[in-house]
Amino acid sequence: xxxxxxxxxxxxxxxxxxxxxxxxxxxxxxxxxxxxxxxxxxxxxxxxxxxxxxxxxxxxxxxxxxxxxxxxxxxxxxxxxxxxxxxxxxxxxxxxxxxxxxxxxxxxxxxxxxxxxxxxxxxxxxxxxxxxxxxxxxxxxxxxxxxxxxxxxxxxxxxxxxxxxxxxxxxxxxxxxxxxxxxxxxxxxxxxxxxxxxxxxxxxxxxxxxxxxxxxxxxxxxxxxxxxxxxxxxxxxxxxxxxxxxxxxxxxxxxxxxxxxxxxxxxxxxxxxxxxxxxxxxxxxxxxxxxxxxxxxxxxxxxxxxxxxxxxxxxxxxxxxxxxxxxxxxxxxxxxxxxxxxxxxxxxxxxxxxxxxxxxxxxxxxxxxxxxxxxxxxxxxxxxxxxxxxxxxxxxxxxxxxxxxxxxxxxxxxxxxxxxxxxxxxxxxxxxxxxxxxxxxxxxxxxxxxxxxxxxxxxxxxxxxxxxxxxxxxxxxxxxxxxxxxxxxxxxxxxx
Amino acid sequence: xxxxxxxxxxxxxxxxxxxxxxxxxxxxxxxxxxxxxxxxxxxxxxxxxxxxxxxxxxxxxxxxxxxxxxxxxxxxxxxxxxxxxxxxxxxxxxxxxxxxxxxxxxxxxxxxxxxxxxxxxxxxxxxxxxxxxxxxxxxxxxxxxxxxxxxxxxxxxxxxxxxxxxxxxxxxxxxxxxxxxxxxxxxxxxxxxxxxxxxxxxxxxxxxxxxxxxxxxxxxxxxxxxxxxxxxxxxxxxxxxxxxxxxxxxxxxxxxxxxxxxxxxxxxxxxxxxxxxxxxxxxxxxxxxxxxxxxxxxxxxxxxxxxxxxxxxxxxxxxxxxxxxxxxxxxxxxxxxxxxxxxxxxxxxxxxxxxxxxxxxxxxxxxxxxxxxxxxxxxxxxxxxxxxxxxxxxxxxxxxxxxxxxxxxxxxxxxxxxxxxxxxxxxxxxxxxxxxxxxxxxxxxxxxxxxxxxxxxxxxxxxxxxxxxxxxxxxxxxxxxxxxxxx
Numbered sequence: 001x002x003x004x005x006x007x008x009x010x011x012x013x014x015x016x017x018x019x020x021x022x023x024x025x026x027x028x029x030x031x032x033x034x035x036x037x038x039x040x041x042x043x044x045x046x047x048x049x050x051x052x053x054x055x056x057x058x059x060x061x062x063x064x065x066x067x068x069x070x071x072x073x074x075x076x077x078x079x080x081x082x083x084x085x086x087x088x089x090x091x092x093x094x095x096x097x098x099x100x101x102x103x104x105x106x107x108x109x110x111x112x113x114x115x116x117x118x119x120x121x122x123x124x125x126x127x128x129x130x131x132x133x134x135x136x137x138x139x140x141x142x143x144x145x146x147x148x149x150x151x152x153x154x155x156x157x158x159x160x161x162x163x164x165x166x167x168x169x170x171x172x173x174x175x176x177x178x179x180x181x182x183x184x185x186x187x188x189x190x191x192x193x194x195x196x197x198x199x200x201x202x203x204x205x206x207x208x209x210x211x212x213x214x215x216x217x218x219x220x221x222x223x224x225x226x227x228x229x230x231x232x233x234x235x236x237x238x239x240x241x242x243x244x245x246x247x248x249x250x251x252x253x254x255x256x257x258x259x260x261x262x263x264x265x266x267x268x269x270x271x272x273x274x275x276x277x278x279x280x281x282x283x284x285x286x287x288x289x290x291x292x293x294x295x296x297x298x299x300x301x302x303x304x305x306x307x308x309x310x311x312x313x314x315x316x317x318x319x320x321x322x323x324x325x326x327x328x329x330x331x332x333x334x335x336x337x338x339x340x341x342x343x344x345x346x347x348x349x350x351x352x353x354x355x356x357x358x359x360x361x362x363x364x365x366x367x368x369x370x371x372x373x374x375x376x377x378x379x380x381x382x383x384x385x386x387x388x389x390x391x392x393x394x395x396x397x398x399x400x401x402x403x404x405x406x407x408x409x410x411x412x413x414x415x416x417x418x419x420x421x422x423x424x425x426x427x428x429x430x431x432x433x434x435x436x437x438x439x440x441x442x443x444x445x446x447x448x449x450x451x452x453x454x455x456x457x458x459x460x461x462x463x464x465x466x467x468x469x470x471x472x473x474x475x476x477x478x479x480x481x482x483x484x485x486x487x488x489x490x491x492x493x494x495x496x
Numbered sequence: 497x498x499x500x501x502x503x504x505x506x507x508x509x510x511x512x513x514x515x516x517x518x519x520x521x522x523x524x525x526x527x528x529x530x531x532x533x534x535x536x537x538x539x540x541x542x543x544x545x546x547x548x549x550x551x552x553x554x555x556x557x558x559x560x561x562x563x564x565x566x567x568x569x570x571x572x573x574x575x576x577x578x579x580x581x582x583x584x585x586x587x588x589x590x591x592x593x594x595x596x597x598x599x600x601x602x603x604x605x606x607x608x609x610x611x612x613x614x615x616x617x618x619x620x621x622x623x624x625x626x627x628x629x630x631x632x633x634x635x636x637x638x639x640x641x642x643x644x645x646x647x648x649x650x651x652x653x654x655x656x657x658x659x660x661x662x663x664x665x666x667x668x669x670x671x672x673x674x675x676x677x678x679x680x681x682x683x684x685x686x687x688x689x690x691x692x693x694x695x696x697x698x699x700x701x702x703x704x705x706x707x708x709x710x711x712x713x714x715x716x717x718x719x720x721x722x723x724x725x726x727x728x729x730x731x732x733x734x735x736x737x738x739x740x741x742x743x744x745x746x747x748x749x750x751x752x753x754x755x756x757x758x759x760x761x762x763x764x765x766x767x768x769x770x771x772x773x774x775x776x777x778x779x780x781x782x783x784x785x786x787x788x789x790x791x792x793x794x795x796x797x798x799x800x801x802x803x804x805x806x807x808x809x810x811x812x813x814x815x816x817x818x819x820x821x822x823x824x825x826x827x828x829x830x831x832x833x834x835x836x837x838x839x840x841x842x843x844x845x846x847x848x849x850x851x852x853x854x855x856x857x858x859x860x861x862x863x864x865x866x867x868x869x870x871x872x873x874x875x876x877x878x879x880x881x882x883x884x885x886x887x888x889x890x891x892x893x894x895x896x897x898x899x900x901x902x903x904x905x906x907x908x909x910x911x912x913x914x915x916x917x918x919x920x921x922x923x924x925x926x927x928x929x930x931x932x933x934x935x936x937x938x939x940x941x942x943x944x945x946x947x948x949x950x951x952x953x954x955x956x957x958x959x960x961x962x963x964x965x966x967x968x969x970x971x972x973x974x975x976x977x978x979x980x981x982x983x
Contacts, residue, residue, distance in 0.1 A: 036891075070954070070956050071956070071961065072954075072956035072957075072960055072961045072964065073954075073956065075961060075964065075965065076952070076964050080964060080965055084599065102911050102912070104909065104911050113906070113909065113911070113912055115912075115913070116890060116898075118894055120917070120918075121894075121918075197918065205711060208711055209708050209709060209711060212704070212707070212708035212711065213705055213708040213709075215704070215708075216701050216704035216705040216707075216708055217701060217705075219697060219700055219701060219704065219716065219718070219918070219919055219921075219922065221922045221923075224711065226711070237945075239945075241945065242945040245945045245948045246945065248948070248953060251953075252952060252953055256952075256953060256954060290953050290954045290955070291954060292955075293954070293955055296954035296955050296956055297954070375523075393942075397608055397938075397940055398528075399525075401610055401613075401936065401938070402938065403938070403939075404938055404939035404940065404941065405938065405939070405940045405941070406940075406941045406942075406943075407940070407941070407942040407943060408942065408943045408944060408945060409600075409603075409941075409943040412599075412600045412603070412941065412943070413600075413939060413941055415597065415599045415600065416596060416597045416599060416600045416603075416605065416939075416941060417597050417599075418594045418595050418596060418597055418605060419594060419596075419605050419607065419939035419941060420607065420937055420939055421939070424612070424936040424938070425613075425689065425711075426711060428711070429711070429713040430713075431937065443894060443917040444913060444924075445890075445894070445895065445896070445897060445898060445917070446897045446898070446906060446912040446913055446914075447890055447897070447898045447899075447900070448897070448898070448899045448900065448902075448905065448906040448909065448912065449886075449899075449900040449901065450899070450900065450901045450902040450905070451901065452730070452731040452734045452735070452881075452901060455734055459737075459741060460737055460740075460741050460745070460779060461562075461564075461741070461745060461779040461780065461787075461789040462778075462779060462780070462781075462787070462789050463562055463563070463564035463788075463789050467564065468563070468564055468567060471564075471567065471568060471572075472567070472572075
């Protein structure tokens with residue numbers, strides 16, 4: 001059967017029976033209880049680490065094949081980052097799995113309680129094509145650490161990576177509980193019809209809606225990691241060194257990571273009128289320094305997206321705003337780093353997520369206007385701001401909404417395990433990375449205990465006024481009043 | 497569905513206008529300040545204090561709810577939710593400093609809680625006051641603007657909200673919309689920043705599907721069949737009282753966390769049934785239909801649903817206590833059934849009424865299979881002194897919450913998250929969990945310009961790869977090189 005041997009399936013209609021039986025096997029594995037134990041989870045994470053170490057070359061190769069990523073970029077953004085996350089999970093697994101004892105006030109009932117994390121069951125991870133290793137394995141780490149069985153459907157738009165995962169994962173991980181199912185939209189549709197205990201989706205808002213609508217039929221909780229137009233606000237920085245470092249970081253986030261095809265990449269820049277020319281010159285310099293050799297840049301994933309980006313550039317007004325770059329190579333699916341100055345705001349380049357190497361620079365009268373500019377648009381996954389002005393920083397945090405805010409750098413939130421990673425509004429909901437991944441795939445179940453010793457007779461019917469009074473006192477923690485009332489020496493009054 | 501027919505049609509246009517107005521208020525920043533949130537909570541606290549008798553009266557009208565239950569389960573819980581929020585508001589609003597990772601050294605990080613925006617709260621009919629005001633308190637404390645749509649099946653309480661809430665809170669940011677299916681549909685078509693729904697799974701699916709169109713996150717507080725496992729080593733007198741008040745003392749069983757069915761051993765069942773009978777008589781007298789301490793069934797629809805469950809073949813003969821019904825008064829007596837067929841209707845869906853089937857097994861360990869064959873409930877209860885059984889129960893039973901040796905109390909504890917899993921729901925609230933449910937946790941990471949790792953950038957070399965590898969793995973040497981090596 002095609003699925004079991006991990007052969008590529010493309011967009012053909014999978015034998016629904018084959019797909020369902022794979023998922024059923026994962027369900028059986030979960031029901032057997034084996035994924036719940038610490039040992040199993042640890043062994044799977046260790047196996048994943050071994051996979052990342054032993055198959056590193058293969059991974060770098062398929063990432064080059066699918067997206068033209070240079071080895072170092074592929075390691076930095078995907079392979080290395082995932083390895084770090086696995087290490088972090090292994091280090092903290094026992095702690096995360098431990099019930100959280102709650103300190104409760106004496107009067108609280110029940111007085112002994114804890115929160116016990118438990119797996120949700122069988123989860124579905126649907127990943128996207130731009131970081132096909134990272135966005136498949138990061139959620140998988142969370143699913144495994146939390147004790148679930150999991151089915152991964154990698155993106156068919158990164159076929160070499162999909163094939164690699166379908167081949168390698170069953171060799172290292174428990175193939176009864178962790179499955180890789182390849183395929184396109186039809187396979188995804190079939191998977192979405194089944195009942196899952198959680199669906200974790202990374203991709204576009206359009207497909208996010210489809211996923212959530214399907215999940216609604218089974219009341220399945222979902223996490224949607226979507227995208228948006230992530231702005232970088234560029235305030236004037238004093239020292240030229242700072243300026244250069246800042247521009248380098250922006251350039252790295254725009255072109256150095258999957259050629260701009262990243263949900264947390266810089267989509268567009270906001271700068272004030274007078275500073276724009278300097279910024280453009282600095283950017284040109286950095287492009288020359290970092291990206292002269294196109295071997296160090298990724299490629300556009302496929303013809304469809306390449307054409308989409310070319311169409312954006314072909315609009316007359318948009319083309320007129322290009323101040324650097326603009327050349328394209330259809331054979332290589334390569335578009336060089338391109339800078340545009342004030343393209344029209346009503347064109348696709350400024351209304352849709354670009355997901356490519358085109359960098360619009362929007363100038364404003366004063367940099368503070370960037371806040372209103374951002375507020376008028378859907379909430380992005382991240383807002384980047386380069387500034388020393390503490391007051392401005394505070395305003396950005398308080399007056400805008402985004403998945404997260406990063407000051408004076410770009411992309412680093414992706415490798416920071418102590419902060420939650422996720423969107424808000426149109427950029428999605430649900431968070432992961434670090435312990436947030438573990439929690440994302442867990443049910444945090446409160447467990448309370450009572451003894452038989454302490455009994456309050458006034459809890460029970462038949463009701464009468466006295467019982468009501470006693471309870472009023474108890475609820476106000478008015479123990480003296482309670483005792484007096486109990487002894488018949490006091491009546492409850494609203495005034496006290 | 498029975499419901500009040502509104503005199504004014506609340507249609508799509510009105511819904512759109514309502515959301516637009518609230519969005520304007522929200523964008524103006526009104527709801528974000530500590531002062532506004534505190535003032536709204538104070539207003540609600542005043543409402544609860546000043547209008548207690550009106551609330552009690554509305555609950556009596558909607559459900560024949562005994563005054564004691566109104567106080568115990570709705571008013572006092574609403575009050576403590578409000579006061580707890582007021583007490584902790586400042587603390588909850590503070591950003592949470594978190595350690596930054598070595599991979600981003602040097603940097604500082606914090607998590608800022610921000611309101612989601614304009615939220616919709618749809619509440620249920622069984623605790624119509626509490627289940628409306630409690631999520632609204634959460635929405636307010638997190639700084640959102642909110643529309644409350646109370647259940648039309650509890651019309652007196654719905655009307656009360658529409659009338660008095662505006663007198664106590666800022667109605668430019670907090671609105672009540674009354675109505676049934678058409679009005680709710682009109683509301684669900686709009687784009688919200690969060691929808692909080694309490695009710696049943698069927699409507700929960702509709703709510704989530706509507707939310708999906710706008711990528712709106714949801715909290716669904718649903719229900720399920722909450723099992724009660726009773727061991728023979730318990731203090732039977734106390735256990736049975738707790739079960740009885742948890743079942744019939746909570747809206748006559750019409751509560752999402754009321755015991756739905758009992759599982760006990762074949763050998764212990766007779767004692768358990770006897771003890772329950774004695775307790776029931778003590779609580780509700782020989783003629784329970786005449787007891788003032790029992791809520792009535794909310795409407796004819798549900799009354800018929802419940803009597804149908806009792807009338808099913810092979811079920812009616814299993815009644816061992818109660819079974820009396822009065823259609824005119826919409827009253828059903830506390831009813832115990834012993835060993836109904838596993839495939840009977842009463843064992844299929846959530847009962848939500850005063851019928852309590854008792855299922856017997858040979859060994860208590862066999863009960864896990866029965867419990868796990870059904871969808872995950874909102875609550876699961878265990879009465880035992882056996883620590884080993886307790887541990888097995890906690891490990892093997894997945895539910896929204898577990899309580900050992902008592903019923904329902906965990907919902908009153910503001911330090912415990914209250915919510916379901918699987919069919920019993922998505923999300924949790926109460927206490928700080930309410931604040932979190934209506935907030936977005938925004939990470940804010942700050943870096944300086946020192947410590948620039950040239951190794952991050954192209955042109956890429958083997959040496960850079962080595963440094964990056966070390967850096968990602970937390971190696972101090974690599975960090976040193978990364979920070980200081982010039983490329």
